[in-house]
Amino acid sequence: MSNILETSGLTVTFGGLNACDKVDLEVPKGQFVGLIGPNGAGKTTFIDAITGYVPTSAGSAVFDGEDIGELKPHERAQRGLVRTFQSLELFEDLSVRDNLLVAGYESRWYSFILDMLYMPRKDQKVEEQIEWALEIMGLHDVADAMPSDLSHGRRKLVGVARALAASPKLILLDEPAAGLDTAESQILGGHLREFLDHDMSVFLIDHDMGLVLSVCDYIYVLDFGKIIAQGTPQEVRESETVKKAYLGEEAGEIQAQAGERMTSLQHDQGGQDG
């Protein structure tokens, strides 16, 4: 089994409207896969469906060799299928580090007894993962601050870091770059490929065409709930269907170039913290 995620004929229906219509999609292990499409194409609905937040009406989703169709959202997360949210959804009452700790540690039935005795399990691997997540998202200086004290962009990075802290097998990023300022976008864009070195695969949804084209190994294009094209970034960029449906020839090219500039600039600066 070389695919970490595989959907076949996945369909989500809202009151007669197919928000996702027979979507067949594969995310190979260790690969960076993107999903693009215009507003209302069904991208977020697709993530909601495979993470269990909306019911599917047909089709199947197989994660890591297991049919996850019947699992609850938290069961899917525990198996390593972790998402971020477009609308932040941070734990506002917990510090940034606590946000990550919640996702990092799994709970056993006896955990609360250990906690009451203040004998928390310290897992070196989890602690390292959390440190790495803070580091890579440039959040070390605000690790003890509350999310409400951060800028919108940095709050988004906290959301990504929280997903990373869970040591996912596949991380689903729902428009992580929306609302970020230039410096924050660079932190994100410059580090996205590094996720792959930490035993995870990445599935990215974003409006920022440049970002998607520059970091993804493989791209699916969604429109009106249907996959209308797929291929490498080069193939997608040149695809006539995609151009018609989404990019518009000029605009897409400009965005693509801007994206390349953005990621290369980040590499030049060598991973500076926000």
Add this chain to the structure above:
Amino acid sequence: MNQFIIALIAGVGTGSLYAMLGTGVVVAFRGSGVINLGHGAVAGYSAYVFNELRTSGDLWLPWFDIIPEWGFLKTLRLNNLPTRIHVFDFEMYIGKPPIVPTVLISVGVSVLIGLMMHLLVFRPLRNAPILGKVIGSVGVLLYLDSVIAVNFGGQNRSSSGFWVFSPFSDPVENFLGLGGTIPRANFYLLFAAVIMGAVVFLLYRYTKFGIATRAADENEKGASLLGYSPQMLAGVNWVFSAVLAGLAGILFLHKTQPSLYATFIVGGLGAALFGRLTSIPMTVAGGLIIGMMSGGGVQLANNDWWPNWLEIEGVRTFMPLLVIILVLYFQGDKLPIRGTLSVGRQPHAPASNNVAVGTIFAVGFALLLSNVFVSKWESVLTAAVVATLFMFSLTVLVGYLGQISLANYSIAGFAAFMMVRFVGDGTLQREADYYIINGLDMPTILGFVCAVGAGTILGLLIGLPALRIRGVQLAVVTMSSVLAIEELLTKSRSLMGDGAAAIQPTPSKPTWFGQYIGGYNKETFRTDYWKYSVLLILITALVGVAVVNLRRGNTGRRFLAIRANERAAAAAGINVKNAKMLGFGISSAIASMAGIMLAYKIPAIQAENFAIFSGLGLLAFVYLGGITTGYGAVVGGLLVAGGMMPEFLNLHFGDVEKGMINAVGAVGLIVNAIVTGGEGVALLQSNALGKEPLALLRRNPDEDDAPAADEDNATEGASV
């Protein structure tokens, strides 16, 4: 069969009251988005005012004289807050004062209460999170009930009811040929409920005010863009709702005592939920159905097959609970939740770093005051410590997990009664015992464990609805559970032992490992036995440390994550249902321990020891102390009636009534909800160390500058 139908129809009387209260609840909800748990108490206050005017001619305003009798205030003649106005002189009116001015004055008091609720409570709370609004309405309930206790003595009144509704109106004999008699007043009440519902319905449907209210209810932002002030509409609706409550209270007065109105709200809430908080006709129908179910249910339970360990009369309070649970279970998703323009934050719940120091300090201080060294403070000290122990259960459930359960004190009571039964052995243990309690004759420790287990199981059952519903709806369910538990279980003679309905001795065999640990001292005839105090302090300290540690560990973080955002918590791999059940389990186990320790302290426990208002009072004070920290529970324990602080006040201001303390607690609760969002005295003080204290008073806490990391540590360190 005929008898059953007669019982159903007889329930229409109570059902009409439920319908009227429900109508008022819906009006307030549509106007402001708040489900007012104190609506019944508003009706109760107006009913008392009406009754008092009719019997003594005095008008009591909805507050009491709180100004102390200090010398300089006396010289300035500022020592009195006017509370009583003598309106009718009985020399002028032979018999009773005229009815129309009496009703008008009583309704006028309702208007005043409505304005106070809007201007002093719910308007300042308009942007508070749901927890804050629920706490605000709990504050209204507790305040009005306490003021009733102070002004009117809280006693049952011989009714001085309203003309045609008088109990002396001749009953209908052989109604519809069914053979039974039905009070004629039932039909008048039904008529009144339907008229009230119809007027409100038409008002909302056809007047400009009603349409604007409905618009604001559906979309507050949209209505304000169209030039309607949502707060103006809310205010008018609050007054309107209070007037409806007052009318309901006056109309129903002949059938019940005014002190019962506050608890009748449960039926009203059931009716309002039946109408999905929007439809007036459905609300009226719901109220009537609940009333009829209660009447019919009691009739059905009065049969051989009914298990004798459940009190038959308890069915009456169980029916509203049943309807509420059914409606919420099947319709919960479709109930309107009003989106306001902005939502405030939840109370901050910092982890503490210096648990050891704080615990040693607190335990040392408690032991110093105990009988080991001085004897004077023993009784108040243990009252405060028992309260603190109980409050830890609320810290976990309300503070950490964000589940507003009002039923914890009933769980404490249930566990206390179970303890009595588990260890009971049919012998008199003390000279002061009145009743012999038969039981399982367990060793004390085993009995303690089993009773805590029984309380925990009850707590998990009460928590079950929380898996589907949240926020204010959970508060409604748990508040109804309190009454059902009291009537069905703790007043049950066969379950709790003979005489349980009236009085119940403390656990027999008050010994642990051969040591007598009952609080009652055989030598001084007072509750000041030192071994009890030491045991209580130790148990409380252990529980307190466990609760604080819970917040420091991952379990507490998970609870707070669920409180903040259940959707995101699931995405972080948290099993929300299991975690909620865990929270309810821990919380009810702690509450059970507190109940059992209270049973050892006092000479005799009764169902009334665990009545709803005692529980709400404790919630008020832990909220005042700080619901999110262990330190808050300690502060809250010092504040409760019978605890340290009121005792201190007694020394300086003479006798302070329990009702006054609870009323002050209710005011403090509301002020605290508005100012600190529930962080309470504990965090107010510790925040002052790290940040400027006035930051808390600002309208929007989000505007605070980002604090540096070291300042945050200082904040955390200060709160144990």
